[in-house]
Amino acid sequence: MNQTFESGDLIRCRWGGKDFSGVYVTERDGSIVVKLSNGYNIGIPLSVCSIEQKSEDTNIIVKTIEQDKSLPVLSIISTGGTIASRIDYRTGAVTSQFDAEDIVRTIPGLAGIAQYRARRLYNILSENMTPSIWQELAREIYDEIKDGTYGVIVTHGTDTLAYSASAVSFMLDSPVPIVFVGSQRSADRPSSDNVMNALCSAKACVSHLGEVAVVMHSGSSDDRCSIHRATRVRKMHTSRRDAFQTISGEPLGHIEYPSLEVSLNPHTQHRNSKELSLNDKMDKNCALLYFYPGMDPSVIKRYEDCHGLVIAGTGLGHVNSGLIREIGHFIGNGGEVVMTSQCLHGRVCDRVYDTGRDLLLSGVIEGEEMLPETALVKLMWVLGNANGHEEVRSLMQSNLKGEFRMRSFYGL
Amino acid sequence: MDYDSLGLMAGIEIHQQLDTREKLFCHCETRLRESSESNRKYFRYLRATESELGEIDRAAREEMKMERKFTYHAYDTTCLVEDDEEPPGPLNPEALSLCLTIAKVFGMTPIDQIHIMRKLVIDGSNTSGFQRTALVAVNGYLPSDGDIETICLEEEACQRIEGDNFSLDRLGIPLVEITTGPFMRTPDEVQATAAYLGMVLRSTGKVKRGLGTIRQDINISIKDGSRVEIKGVQELDLISEVVRREITRQVSLLQIRDELLRRGASVSSETKDVTSLLKGTKSEVLKRAERIIVVTLKGFGGLVGSEVQPGRRFGTELSDYAKKCGVGGIFHTDELPAYGVTEAEVLSIRNFCESEPSDCLVLVSGNKREVICAARQVIDRAEAALTCVPEETRKMLPLGNTSYMRPLPGAARMYPETDVIPVKIKSEEWGRIIIPELLDVKAQRFVTAYGLDPAIARQVVFSEYLPLFEAGIEEGIKPAILSRTITSTLKELRREGVLISNLTNSDIISVLRAVDIGKVGKEAVPDLLLAVAEGTVVDAAIEKSSSGLTKDDIRVIVRKVISEREEFIREKGMGSLGPVMGIVMKEVRGAVDGKIISEVLKEEITSFLSGAESP
Incomplete structure (x- = not known):
């Protein structure tokens, strides 16, 4: 039997002497992955299954989000890494959210801090970043600031986040904060650091901060985020939430959670202390x-x-x-x-x-x-x-x- | 009760911790700790993730009614995996093999390729917000003709210390979850099935023992009722009672429903704020409250106070729901005046709410957010009472009652654990798995092969010292002394506070062997085990206790004792054996097995008597 299934198809299979229905998820290492009605996925041979009903388009319920027009506008530029995601429990697929509405819907607390406009520049793993993308990113941020944004949030995979932040820092003089943020635990999990990091980065973006920074967890607890200077920050742990550390010296400041109170250290460059300018030439060699x-x-x-x-x-x-x-x-x-x-x-x-x-x-x-x-x-x-x-x-x-x-x- | 006509259907989910060397997804040991030994604490917030369909799982939503901060206690025996600060390692092969062994006992079919899933649990018991679980095998059967639907391998959750404080030592211990079909029709059958499953699990010799290491969830429904899952039943003996009480609850709730329908009862979705009305109240609870609101249950009068389980009323069910919002509980007019609320106050509330005497008013107190949430919960639960028994997950209370935990989770709460690669079960691997001898069968064999009393045999096979018994037999130690040591000596020593956990099986066998060869008397066993448990090396203890006397040495002593009592022995004949025995035992200070002495003594008295009779 040479049949192909599509993700979401209802299929009928026989295993262990009993027939059962399930949803076809994908093929993996010679087995097909079937989602059972109890939620479990199992891998069984293709030959024991046949189609019962082709996948129907599921109605994605979208609640419209009203942005508060009285709040400042922030730009969210995503390059990869996920700050927000959704799970399709039918197939178990996790999809990243890039649209401003989707992000605000997934992290409702953001709506109380600012209005957002979002743009997906890239969707790549951060290890696949290149200096050319850094340049493109700097130009994109420049345009957003020229368009009057109050601050820029860049979502980024954490592996090379510090390189990108540092590169943008050299290429741009900015009157407004440019905050790089990521998450060390994927956004699909209830324990993800994404929500707190996102809320803290938005809060940093509406603060007096006026330079390129990285905002991530300060410790293992969900109690505060640190604001790190882009050129002094380094990923110092492969997996911990507090992997990002300012090397030698104090961070630029902190954001307490859940109060979201921002405190900046004296060495921080303040908003509007620089004129906007872009110098994006780089010798990549x-x-x-x-x-x-x-x-x-x-x-x-x-x-x-x-x-x-x-x-x-x-x-x-x-x-x-x-x-x-x-x-x-x-x-x-x-x-x-x-x-x-x-x-x-x-x-x-x-x-x-x-x-x-x-x-x-x-x-x-x-x-x-x-x-x-x-x-x-x-x-x-x-x-x-x-x-x-x-x-x-x-x-x-x-x-x-x-x-x-x-x-x-x-x-x- | 006629369970047949009630249409009782019940199934069990049994959760058993496995006694593996390491945890399911990391290399930490599976040892439980005292929370006072914790060396680090941290805290987190958990949030349900929206699904593609714009839904948050209903059970997860319930847990989110309060924003909760969870504190975790870490130990020097836990690592970053438990902290949710490092991806999980590969699935522990020892645990998988054990799970497959159990599956094979039930004649199940293993899944070709096992996928690890994340099951959303945001009550704080898992740092990640999900429990990792994998379906390992399907479709087994029981000797009773019942069916086993699935067996899953899961990670154990954190132990709750108190409130929202959790201990990480238990998180990640491998757990098998066996789910039976809903084939049970009486409370006793549920208990018998649980006992059988427990016996099979114990037969592997690799499951954890002690309270909390095995937990049963019971799924119960009756005709017209609903499926209810009762979580965490730990005492086997209470299972049938739990089932009986759940049936009582559902039957009572259905009677309440019928009465409500007869009365044309309804629930008002409008609430009334009575905070100012109760300004001068003497009720401690209400005095403290920032806000008090009233929900009107039209036509519910008298029924809210009616009992659904021994000591629990329909009002308690409403209260359970309200408590999810952080309030301490509720008051309702079926129980008032009481708790400091006066008759006059009740009257003024009734007047204010324009309620009829046939109505029941429910008072919800707390802060603004809490009371709005709690009133909604009371309204929802009361509305449900007009149609059905709600589908719920309930937790067991002492003596077999249950209280509401959360709605039954939807299927929409599992998705793949992408950090762990699926595991292929090869047919050779499945073929190599040896089915252990079941403890029931083993007990029977001990009766026939070793002549043990059936009750003793059962005690031995279910004892943690079963490996000692089997090793002892292997070493040629007599079954009787082994079983006596296991069923009585060790128990007595434990009762006396001796740290018998310090004794290894080989220590105990060495002591019993010394008895067997007559090096020490069996009377010396407790003292010897005590000495070893307190740190004496086993050989040294035996040497010290041993008289060092050979059979010939004993014969010399015996002859001496006889020669001193010739007249007495001549007079009493073989009847002198007992009294003389006591004297010899005193001489050797109990360091020689009484059996040997009696043997020598018999020979010598016989020979003395025959010599004495000869001319």
């Missing part, structure tokens, strides 16, 4: 290299076509002395090398040991306190905009978007 003991000089050579190289070195910013010559060649051929540290915390200082001094002599730029990922994004932006080695060095060693501080303080 850059790489990030993680040094390890015994790394062969030929590894550096393989990057010879790159225009810029960020190295995550050891300790104060070191690589083995065997690499220095090759690094010198790379720079000699017009490339730029920025040194950062695998320690993540603390400042690079290549003046303490011989290896460091030799690196400096060969033309390596000390990446100060910059996170390796931020340094990479910044280098792309600097190479897209600067002329000549000296300007590159000068920009890389200037604090443009809070990516480093001139003074280091105690505490991680």
